[in-house]
Structure formats: structure tokens, C-alpha cells
Amino acid sequence: MPLKKVLFLTLKVFGFTGGIEKVCRTICRTLYDLSEEELVDPMTYCMYDQSYDRDSRYLKKHQYRGFGGNRKYFVVKSLLTGLKSDVVILSHINLLSVAYLIKRLRPSTKVYLIAHGIEIWRKLPEAKIKALKRLDKIIAVSHFTAEQIKSAHHLSEQKIEVLNNCLDPFYHFPSIFSKPESLLHRYGLRKDQVILMSLSRLVATEKYKGYDNTIAILPRLVKNNPNLVYLLAGKSDEEEHARLEKLIEQHQIRDHIKLIGFVDEAEITDHFLLSDIFVMPSKKEGFGIVFIEAVASGLRVVAGNKDGSVDALKNGELGYLVDPDNLNDIEATLKKILLSLPNQEEKMVLQQKVFETFNYEKYRNGIKNLIFNGAVKPADS
Incomplete structure (x- = not known):
């Protein structure tokens, strides 16, 4: 079976430490693991980070490219690579315009958006709502986010699925709880x-x-x-x-x-x-x-x-x-x-x-199911 070509588009991954960036790093590690299992051929493009910002624990050098804020070049490369990909995952709604073009030019490419919170449930321009409706699925990080998206943009339930965030695969669990x-x-x-x-x-x-x-x-x-x-x-x-x-x-x-x-x-x-x-x-x-x-x-x-x-x-x-x-x-x-x-x-x-x-294994299985079955949860779950 040929490897699934997966393109992960992000704004920031390693140059910032917010919640969205932590989710991005976890997805990078998921794609790394799936590539080691010889299931996917992944590539991550990051609009604002530099290539040297990469943390080798999360992906290999040839699986990551930072564009250092060069938006035009990022968009062109994302479009060209996306048109050759089986699956495109967006880390943020601000990347929707690229996905819309990919979906229009190559409808067979599956495009999924990770929806975090206020960035997607606030009032959006009609063009963005139209683009949202063209996506194959929106993956909300919580049931609250899913409900907010439905009520704000009148999207069908079938379009949205919930996959909770997880602890970073390298999160250190302390065994002694004394104050440093x-x-x-x-x-x-x-x-x-x-x-x-x-x-x-x-x-x-x-x-x-x-x-x-x-x-x-x-x-x-x-x-x-x-x-x-x-x-x-x-x-x-x-x-x-x-x-x-x-x-x-x-x-x-x-x-x-x-x-x-x-x-x-x-x-x-x-x-x-x-x-x-x-x-x-x-x-x-x-x-x-x-x-x-x-x-x-x-x-x-x-x-x-x-x-x-x-x-x-x-x-x-x-x-x-x-x-x-x-x-x-x-x-x-x-x-x-x-x-x-x-x-x-x-x-x-x-x-x-x-x-x-909230362990990493559960999250990885969810992303794996999404890539191969188009749904976070198996059909019989």
C-alpha cells in the first residue's frame, strides 16, 4: 500500500509556547511516528518559524520547513505541495484560504481543520464560512468549541468531530512533589x-x-x-x-x-x-x-x-x-x-x-483514524 502523503500547515510550532503551538508539536510527533510505521509520508510547513527552530524530538529535518514570515512563498509552496497530497491538515482557521484553493483544484484531497476556540467561533466573513463548508471535517478540541462552531456558523453535525487535546508526548511527570x-x-x-x-x-x-x-x-x-x-x-x-x-x-x-x-x-x-x-x-x-x-x-x-x-x-x-x-x-x-x-x-x-x-497514544490514534478513515473515531465506536 503506498504511503499517504500528508501536509500539515501551521502558523507557529516551535517559536512560541502557547496551547495551539503545543497541539501543533503533538501532531508533528504523530506524523513522525506514523512515518516510522511506514504509513505516511509527512511534511510540515510553518509560516512564521524558521527551519532551524525545529525540535528533533517531534519530526525529522526533511519533514519540516519554516518560512520565517514569508507569507507569499508559504502560500505558493503550500498550494503546490497540497495539490500532490492525499491529506492536508490545517492548524488554524487563518490558513483556510490555502485549503480552499487546494480543495477547489483537487477535490479528492481530504482537508481537515483543527478548531481551538475563539478564533473560529467569533463572527467570520462570508467567504470564510463558505470555505469552512468545503472542508471534509472540522476537528474541535472540546465539546464546547464544537457547539460554538455549530451555533455561530450553522454547520452540520456531520461536519464536526471532537478530539480532545492531550499531554505532550514528552511531558515530564514529577514523582516527588516538594517545592523547588x-x-x-x-x-x-x-x-x-x-x-x-x-x-x-x-x-x-x-x-x-x-x-x-x-x-x-x-x-x-x-x-x-x-x-x-x-x-x-x-x-x-x-x-x-x-x-x-x-x-x-x-x-x-x-x-x-x-x-x-x-x-x-x-x-x-x-x-x-x-x-x-x-x-x-x-x-x-x-x-x-x-x-x-x-x-x-x-x-x-x-x-x-x-x-x-x-x-x-x-x-x-x-x-x-x-x-x-x-x-x-x-x-x-x-x-x-x-x-x-x-x-x-x-x-x-x-x-x-x-x-x-489525555495520553498521547489516544490522541495519536485519533489523528491516525482521521488520516485513514476520515473520522477521529472508528465507525463502530
Whole structure:
């Protein structure tokens, strides 16, 4: 049987550390594995990364090309290669125009789009909706994203399928859950302090992540837990940083909150180990890989019950789902967790649960089924 020629089109893969980029890296590794099984002949084109950004764990040199922001050349090469491919997978809706041309010129090529969240369920131009309808399938990362797409663009159920994101195939599962001394020293913290953590982009135009509400209830939490500290992690723009500083002064919580800025990918697990609770009651999360990473590090997680976080926490089996608009609900849940923080054994049980639900093997099988059968799940499942 001839190898399936698969073209994976992306915007960024290795030059950025967001959730979409993590999904892209996992798909790259999936294609790498399938090529080792002599099932596919894969190629990944990345619009903004350079070829030298490639991480060799995820794909081979000849399977990847970065175009360094040269959009015209990217589009031309994607079109030419796509017309010779059996399957084209898009990592983002902004690549839809290329796929539309491929589909029109070579209808037999199967074209699939990975749909993450707000980028696809917001209002779209009619041309993009028309292009969406020409796709063979849209793969939503959560049931929430799937429902939002259906209601926003009136697409048929047969057009959309759900494949939850997974933990990175190289994600490090810690076996010892002690707080890293280096981070305690860096942030001026003590071992006896209870630490809440949020990790998100802190951008003025994105106020749906829930950290405002966590800040609002912090004075009340501190009354019963004077050793409580809230680490708000993530790169911020100037406007948002200034707004957060005002909130901190307004609530008089300067001694109980630290804006720690960007956290390097290599240190994310250590920051989870430093913390006791991960809290991010968001409202427009497409899925939230950060939630499953936090659980994999043994953390109790509090997330919103109105978005893709529900899938990430497996309807509450892996963490606590709260009404993100209800301060009392968030406060009561955090107080409940603070009364009984998990021990080493309980953290290991959490790890096992999240691994069983969101492991790489499951995800790889889903992408494999999509490439060979046109559906994430087998017909008899």
C-alpha cells in the first residue's frame, strides 16, 4: 500500500509556547511516528518559524520547513505541495484560504481543520464560512468549541468531530512533589506558605481568564489563610500590567500577590510543584492544556464551568468546576480545597487519572483514524 502523503500547515510550532503551538508539536510527533510505521509520508510547513527552530524530538529535518514570515512563498509552496497530497491538515482557521484553493483544484484531497476556540467561533466573513463548508471535517478540541462552531456558523453535525487535546508526548511527570528551593528563593517565598497560581497571557483585550475574580476574593481568603500567596504568571502588556497594579492597590493585597511575568516552558512543571492550587475560572477557553498539565503535576485545579475547561477537567472528575461569574462559588470552592490539600499519594492518583484520559497514544490514534478513515473515531465506536 503506498504511503499517504500528508501536509500539515501551521502558523507557529516551535517559536512560541502557547496551547495551539503545543497541539501543533503533538501532531508533528504523530506524523513522525506514523512515518516510522511506514504509513505516511509527512511534511510540515510553518509560516512564521524558521527551519532551524525545529525540535528533533517531534519530526525529522526533511519533514519540516519554516518560512520565517514569508507569507507569499508559504502560500505558493503550500498550494503546490497540497495539490500532490492525499491529506492536508490545517492548524488554524487563518490558513483556510490555502485549503480552499487546494480543495477547489483537487477535490479528492481530504482537508481537515483543527478548531481551538475563539478564533473560529467569533463572527467570520462570508467567504470564510463558505470555505469552512468545503472542508471534509472540522476537528474541535472540546465539546464546547464544537457547539460554538455549530451555533455561530450553522454547520452540520456531520461536519464536526471532537478530539480532545492531550499531554505532550514528552511531558515530564514529577514523582516527588516538594517545592523547588530555587523558585522559593527567586520569589521570596517560604515552604509553609500556601500558593495559588494562574498561568495565562495577561492582555488588556482578553479579560475572560478569570484572574480578576481571583484577585477580588483574595482579601477574604487571606483572612483565614494569612500565609496565602497568589502567583499570577504570564507575559503582560503595559496596559494590563498597569490595570493589575491598580487592582492590587485597590484590594490592599500587595503582600499576598506576585506578578511573576513570563514562565519559560522548561520551568512550567517546577512552578506547578511550587504551587498548591491552580485557579483559572475562565469563560472562553477552547480547551485549556494548562489545566491537564497542572493536574499531571499533582495540583488541585479550579476552572470555569461554561467553556472548554469542562472537557479538560473531565466534567469535574479531574478538578473543580465553578461558575466563573459567581465570586461566592469560587471563594467557597477554594476554601474547601484549602481545608484539605492533597498528600503525595493523592497527587499520584490525580496523575494517573489525567494520564489515562489525555495520553498521547489516544490522541495519536485519533489523528491516525482521521488520516485513514476520515473520522477521529472508528465507525463502530
